[in-house]
Amino acid sequence: MTEQGSRATAGRDIVFDDVSVVYPNGTKGLIDVSLTIPEGQFVVVVGLSGAGKSTLIRSINGLVPVTSGSLRVGETEVVGVGRRRLRQVRSDVGMIFQGFNLVTRRSVMKNVLTGRLHAQSWWAKLIGYHPPADIEIAFDALERVGIVEKAWVRASHLSGGQQQRVAIARALAQQPSVVLADEPVASLDPPTANQVMRDLQRINRELGITTVVNLHFLDLARRYADRIIGMRAGRVVFDGTGEQADDKVFEDIYGRSLTAEDVSATPTQVSVAGGDPAP
Amino acid sequence: MSTTRPKAPSKLPATLGMLGMLALLILCAVMLERANWDRLPGVPGEVLGYLAKMAEGVASDPRAEPTGRGVAPGDTYGTWWWIAFDKMIDSIAMAWIGTVIGASLSFPLAFLAANNTAPGPLRFAIRGLFNGIRAIPDLVFAILVMLPIFGLTPTAGAMALGVNSIGTLGKLTLESIEAIDPGPMEAVRASGATWLQTMRVAVVPQMLPETMAFWLYRFEVNIRASAVLGVLGAGGIGKVLSDVIGHRLWERAGITLLVVIVVTVIVDQISASVRHRIIHGSSSSRRGRADEPEPLPVTVTA
Amino acid sequence: MSAPAPTRTARPRKPPPGPSAILGVVSIVGITIFAVTWINFSLAPLYTNLTGGWVVIREALQPDWGYLRWWCPADDAGCNPTNRIRLWKALLETFNIAVLASMAGCVLAMGMSLLASSVSAPKPVVRVVKVFLSAVRSLPDIAYALIFVAAMSPGPLPGVLALTIFNMGIVAKLTSESIDAVNPGPIEAADAAGATRWQRARTAIVPQVLPNYLSYSLYVFELNIRASAVIGFVGAGGIGTIINLEFNRGNYDRLSAIVIVIFVVVVALDLTSQTLRKRLV
Numbered sequence: 001m002t003e004q005g006s007r008a009t010a011g012r013d014i015v016f017d018d019v020s021v022v023y024p025n026g027t028k029g030l031i032d033v034s035l036t037i038p039e040g041q042f043v044v045v046v047g048l049s050g051a052g053k054s055t056l057i058r059s060i061n062g063l064v065p066v067t068s069g070s071l072r073v074g075e076t077e078v079v080g081v082g083r084r085r086l087r088q089v090r091s092d093v094g095m096i097f098q099g100f101n102l103v104t105r106r107s108v109m110k111n112v113l114t115g116r117l118h119a120q121s122w123w124a125k126l127i128g129y130h131p132p133a134d135i136e137i138a139f140d141a142l143e144r145v146g147i148v149e150k151a152w153v154r155a156s157h158l159s160g161g162q163q164q165r166v167a168i169a170r171a172l173a174q175q176p177s178v179v180l181a182d183e184p185v186a187s188l189d190p191p192t193a194n195q196v197m198r199d200l201q202r203i204n205r206e207l208g209i210t211t212v213v214n215l216h217f218l219d220l221a222r223r224y225a226d227r228i229i230g231m232r233a234g235r236v237v238f239d240g241t242g243e244q245a246d247d248k249v250f251e252d253i254y255g256r257s258l259t260a261e262d263v264s265a266t267p268t269q270v271s272v273a274g275g276d277p278a279p
Numbered sequence: 280m281s282t283t284r285p286k287a288p289s290k291l292p293a294t295l296g297m298l299g300m301l302a303l304l305i306l307c308a309v310m311l312e313r314a315n316w317d318r319l320p321g322v323p324g325e326v327l328g329y330l331a332k333m334a335e336g337v338a339s340d341p342r343a344e345p346t347g348r349g350v351a352p353g354d355t356y357g358t359w360w361w362i363a364f365d366k367m368i369d370s371i372a373m374a375w376i377g378t379v380i381g382a383s384l385s386f387p388l389a390f391l392a393a394n395n396t397a398p399g400p401l402r403f404a405i406r407g408l409f410n411g412i413r414a415i416p417d418l419v420f421a422i423l424v425m426l427p428i429f430g431l432t433p434t435a436g437a438m439a440l441g442v443n444s445i446g447t448l449g450k451l452t453l454e455s456i457e458a459i460d461p462g463p464m465e466a467v468r469a470s471g472a473t474w475l476q477t478m479r480v481a482v483v484p485q486m487l488p489e490t491m492a493f494w495l496y497r498f499e500v501n502i503r504a505s506a507v508l509g510v511l512g513a514g515g516i517g518k519v520l521s522d523v524i525g526h527r528l529w530e531r532a533g534i535t536l537l538v539v540i541v542v543t544v545i546v547d548q549i550s551a552s553v554r555h556r557i558i559h560g561s562s563s564s565r566r567g568r569a570d571e572p573e574p575l576p577v578t579v580t581a
Numbered sequence: 582m583s584a585p586a587p588t589r590t591a592r593p594r595k596p597p598p599g600p601s602a603i604l605g606v607v608s609i610v611g612i613t614i615f616a617v618t619w620i621n622f623s624l625a626p627l628y629t630n631l632t633g634g635w636v637v638i639r640e641a642l643q644p645d646w647g648y649l650r651w652w653c654p655a656d657d658a659g660c661n662p663t664n665r666i667r668l669w670k671a672l673l674e675t676f677n678i679a680v681l682a683s684m685a686g687c688v689l690a691m692g693m694s695l696l697a698s699s700v701s702a703p704k705p706v707v708r709v710v711k712v713f714l715s716a717v718r719s720l721p722d723i724a725y726a727l728i729f730v731a732a733m734s735p736g737p738l739p740g741v742l743a744l745t746i747f748n749m750g751i752v753a754k755l756t757s758e759s760i761d762a763v764n765p766g767p768i769e770a771a772d773a774a775g776a777t778r779w780q781r782a783r784t785a786i787v788p789q790v791l792p793n794y795l796s797y798s799l800y801v802f803e804l805n806i807r808a809s810a811v812i813g814f815v816g817a818g819g820i821g822t823i824i825n826l827e828f829n830r831g832n833y834d835r836l837s838a839i840v841i842v843i844f845v846v847v848v849a850l851d852l853t854s855q856t857l858r859k860r861l862v
């Protein structure tokens with residue numbers, strides 16, 4: 001509570017103002033993007049491969065440097081800040097990756113504790129110590145994704161879905177106000193993908209964490225998003241609710257007509273599996 | 280009627296290669312002056328003769344007193360066994376300390392030199408240092424730097440091995456750093472971690488097992504290399520070998536060589552099984568990175 | 582956090598560190614302490630004797646470039662042309678020794694490696710040959726050099742023989758490991774076609790390991806250039822002979838000039854050999 005309370009309470013929105021990203025090789029990742037993502041919103045970003053979804057998400061925590069414009073996370077400007085300040089922003093923004101990005105040789109707990117690194121005091125940094133309070137935070141995060149019992153298991157022994165939940169717990173352990181997820185379900189089978197998306201949604205609702213997710217599957221986008229942002233060639237080409245995003249809109253985003261496979265992960269499997277297991 | 284047969288591809292490149300090698304061989308043999316090639320046919324017989332004398336020494340009763348040249352009063356064959364063993368431990372200690380020095384200096388340097396972790400442009404200098412050290416035989420460090428400072432002591436030998444190990448170990452360590460999965464590093468950095476935290480949490484766990492295997496491999500190499508430094512005067516088994524063989528005391532040479540072989544083989548076996556355990560983990564960890572091959576010693580330059 | 586987790590489940594206890602981790606740390610520390618006391622390892626001379634070492638190092642930092650001349654300057658009447666060229670002859674001898682020894686060692690190694698892998702040889706043979714090879718590998722190059730120099734007389738030939746055996750040990754081990762890992766398909770095919778052992782090795786095994794084998798051969802060649810700088814110390818020919826001479830005379834300025842030459846030669850040959858190795862594999 002104190003941890004969160006000490007942060008700026010007013011205006012925790014993420015604000016893109018005319019943001020452009022040009023990669024060192026000249027590729028334009030983002031072109032003049034202006035957006036406001038209000039606190040607590042669950043946003044899904046869709047678009048073709050190469051449209052700039054990852055670039056959009058990564059610019060928020062400075063993994064991709066913004067070349068022009070202004071990008072604020074809460075009260076903090078991300079563009080052009082020093083390393084210290086950037087680490088502060090990052091500590092407030094959790095991130096989840098398609099490939100989980102766990103250190104698979106270490107235990108689940110060690111991986112989740114990565115989320116507490118920003119809170120280590122200087123001497124704890126030196127010897128790599130985590131106080132019991134941090135370990136409890138990590139347990140709490142694992143509890144929210146339902147795999148506390150795996151805490152001391154080597155990460156490589158978990159299934160893909162479990163590994164992704166460890167990654168979510170790692171982000172949660174940061175006690176962030178924003179969670180970014182770059183195609184978090186792309187390496188998972190459809191039922192597991194639904195479960196992970198439900199976890200993300202529940203966390204968004206329970207903790208009020210602003211959540212920005214890149215997705216390839218349109219049905220998942222419609223099902224979970226408060227708001228869908230469509231991207232094409234580095235620009236935002238659609239911005240609206242799930243209901244507004246009908247097939248016509250998706251065709252615009254993707255630049256062609258869609259087939260059944262495009263829209264849904266695998267519709268038959270999900271229904272055969274008896275829909276969603278009880279939350 | 281048969282169809283046309285395609286012509287077989289030319290064997291010319293392979294033939295030329297073979298001929299080139301043969302020419303090089305002959306050229307080198309001819310250029311080798313004062314080689315006394317005519318003595319070559321006699322070598323196997325002579326060596327067998329010496330081997331027989333060595334075997335006699337090995338087979339002698341350890342309590343018996345040897346006769347002939349080079350026997351100190353009161354020496355038995357047992358004394359020879361003991362001296363060889365004692366000096367072999369010297370050499371192993373020298374090699375171990377050299378490895379510890381090399382490992383502990385190369386480890387941090389490698390992080391400053393690897394492309395994916397180096398925080399600054401210092402990396403080119405460190406890479407240059409690694410490559411430079413690798414090109415210089417360890418004997419050079421010994422005679423130009425360590426012996427003048429430390430005198431004719433095992434410390435000088437250990438220091439020479441240590442400095443020499445920095446080169447190979449540094450290069451191998453930075454290669455295993457560069458081979459890590461970048462994902463975890465990105466994730467840790469995205470959580471607001473500092474450089475040092477990222478190294479410890481995301482990089483070290485991924486590369487440590489391979490690196491420790493390299494350390495052990497280097498230890499095996501250093502045991503052999505310490506013999507060379509012993510010949511120079513740093514003590515240990517090399518000194519004994521050069522005295523004994525140099526004075527053609529074949530019985531004693533046989534005993535000494537056998538001790539070297541047996542001890543080295545035992546240490547190698549232990550080291551190899553520890554390396555295997557480090558890389559493949561205990562039998563329970565099926566997944567993880569168990570599919571990775573053991574590091575090929577071919578990349579390890581002595 | 583704003584909302585507590587729905588239910589608080591039991592926290593699993595942290596397992597104690599594995600026995601091998603503890604054992605590993607304890608033995609590393611233990612062996613290091615033992616080794617340090619056993620050989621009286623001490624860095625104290627770095628302070629107490631730096632001046633003594635410094636004299637040598639300072640001399641070495643000013644290489645005697647004149648020593649590298651292979652001709653006599655016109656104004657130097659006392660200069661002996663044979664002496665001038667000796668260094669370069671020794672360097673050439675080093676190269677020759679390395680070439681001869683790596684070729685001879687590798688030819689022997691091919692045969693040995695076929696005998697040392699259960700893919701190509703019967704089990705009892707493999708066992709014997711493996712023991713023999715690890716005994717061969719356990720002796721350092723300098724030991725072979727000492728033996729051959731004592732058995733024959735000093736000169737390059739003992740050097741060639743010593744390094745030949747040394748190389749055979751290394752290349753045979755590496756190649757036999759490659760043979761262990763070859764694709765069994767072609768071997769089965771050769772067997773099915775009724776091939777003899779020899780035919781099978783020639784057609785199904787050797788072609789598969791050839792690139793690796795050649796790469797290992799180049800690798801020991803690189804090693805040999807360095808090694809023949811060392812074995813000359815005990816009279817086995819090559820540049821080491823000169824190093825030994827100048828070392829005994831205490832001419833550190835000459836030594837550092839020689840070292841720089843060796844450095845350049847080693848780097849040049851390494852680069853050539855590594856380019857070739859990259860092409861092979």
Ligand SMILES: Nc1ncnc2c1ncn2[C@@H]1O[C@H](COP(=O)(O)OP(=O)(O)OP(=O)(O)O)[C@@H](O)[C@H]1O
Nearest residue numbers: 023025027028029048049050051052053054055056
């Ligand atoms: N590190 C980089 N250097 C140069 N260009 C890059 C880099 N990363 C991405 N790009 C380019 O920027 C554009 C946007 O890439 P981005 O990764 O944001 O797409 P994406 O929408 O996430 O695609 P995908 O669905 O395949 O992940 C692409 O043209 C891509 O080639």
Ligand SMILES: [Mg+2]
Nearest residue numbers: 053054055182
């Ligand atoms: Mg992407």
